[in-house]
Amino acid sequence: MAMDFLSILGMLPQILGFMQIIVYVFLAWFFGSLAIKGMKKHFGFAVKVAIAFGIGFICLLGGTVLPRFFGLFQDGFFRMIQLDIMVGGIIMSFVFAIALYLMTRKSSGLNPIKENRKLKERVEILEGMLFKNRVRPIEESVAMDKAEKELRGFKAKKAIMEGNDWMVYLEHGNKQAIATIGGYHGELKETHYNMPLVDHLISEPERMAGIAIIIFFVVFSLLNFQGFPTMADSFTEMVSSMTGLPPEQLDMFMGGGSKNLPEGCVSAGTIFTRYGMNMGNLPVVDNDNVREMIEQETGQMVLMMYEAEYEGTDYIVGITLPEDTDILSVTQEDIVANANFCVATETNVCDCLKTSSN
Numbered sequence: 001m002a003m004d005f006l007s008i009l010g011m012l013p014q015i016l017g018f019m020q021i022i023v024y025v026f027l028a029w030f031f032g033s034l035a036i037k038g039m040k041k042h043f044g045f046a047v048k049v050a051i052a053f054g055i056g057f058i059c060l061l062g063g064t065v066l067p068r069f070f071g072l073f074q075d076g077f078f079r080m081i082q083l084d085i086m087v088g089g090i091i092m093s094f095v096f097a098i099a100l101y102l103m104t105r106k107s108s109g110l111n112p113i114k115e116n117r118k119l120k121e122r123v124e125i126l127e128g129m130l131f132k133n134r135v136r137p138i139e140e141s142v143a144m145d146k147a148e149k150e151l152r153g154f155k156a157k158k159a160i161m162e163g164n165d166w167m168v169y170l171e172h173g174n175k176q177a178i179a180t181i182g183g184y185h186g187e188l189k190e191t192h193y194n195m196p197l198v199d200h201l202i203s204e205p206e207r208m209a210g211i212a213i214i215i216f217f218v219v220f221s222l223l224n225f226q227g228f229p230t231m232a233d234s235f236t237e238m239v240s241s242m243t244g245l246p247p248e249q250l251d252m253f254m255g256g257g258s259k260n261l262p263e264g265c266v267s268a269g270t271i272f273t274r275y276g277m278n279m280g281n282l283p284v285v286d287n288d289n290v291r292e293m294i295e296q297e298t299g300q301m302v303l304m305m306y307e308a309e310y311e312g313t314d315y316i317v318g319i320t321l322p323e324d325t326d327i328l329s330v331t332q333e334d335i336v337a338n339a340n341f342c343v344a345t346e347t348n349v350c351d352c353l354k355t356s357s358n
Helices: 002-038 045-070 076-080 083-104 117-132 140-150 197-201 205-224 231-243 247-253 268-281 288-298 332-338
Strands: 155-162 165-172 175-182 188-194 301-310 313-321 340-344 349-354
Touching: 002 045, 002 083, 045 083, 045 205, 083 205, 140 155, 140 165, 140 175, 140 188, 268 301, 268 313, 268 340, 268 349, 288 301, 288 313, 288 340, 288 349, 313 332
Parallel strands: none
Antiparallel strands: 155 165, 165 175, 175 188, 301 313, 313 340, 340 349
């Protein structure tokens, strides 16, 4: 039963890693969906999804920075359930929603998605009837005033009636724009700018403010980003704080160990997780070459060596103690406190773990 638990514990990093990917994808979509609610410009579904994930990823990145920067929700349990990322990401989403609103609030006067198509068609038919029956639309001067109010800084030069709409031509220095004003309801339908993209972006203070907000938070997040936390790391921190066990020992139980192992090797944590306290029941090995390799690696004397099989390969497990240890009076507590747990092949020492941080 204990070995079943150790096996599950050894698989925990892989399980948590898979769950972490799912959580990050969900959070990116969730944060992005919140942020784009402030965007007034409308796109097709595929483009909207791409924008949501792109902005959501930036919010996720910022969500890992803000709580740590301000010391919010950094306790073990909160970090384990990643409440800090959730709160930080939501804050970033609202900031981006405001910025996107400022950038796009004049991108479209009418919302074709929310507008009832049948009602719109009927309004257009009604406007056509009014036009045919010579019901006068709004005055040209009213349309020009409306366009100037909507496009701050621009001056209306002329207005031409096309169909049921006023096409108002405006200028601001060497910049030009055409505003479509409804001939009867007087609302801005759409705007076309005849200017370079950069000039268009900086043509309105609100748009500039939105761009500045986004740039500031992106740069702030990138400069303070220290990597995405993982559930496995948070789990280790939380259990370590609750039990008092050093993170290195917990890593050993969870199959941790050296990342860069020699070819054909396995980590000491993996073998320990596999056999645990049943190590003493394994076949005893007497190999002077391996014993010498382990003693040179650890600077300690080898107490015992065992043969352990893992995925079809036989490894040699060595338990070491400081050279000044009295073998005749050594206790199990001494072994736990001072021993090294090493895994080796006939030619290499693969990995060693200390059973205590002392």
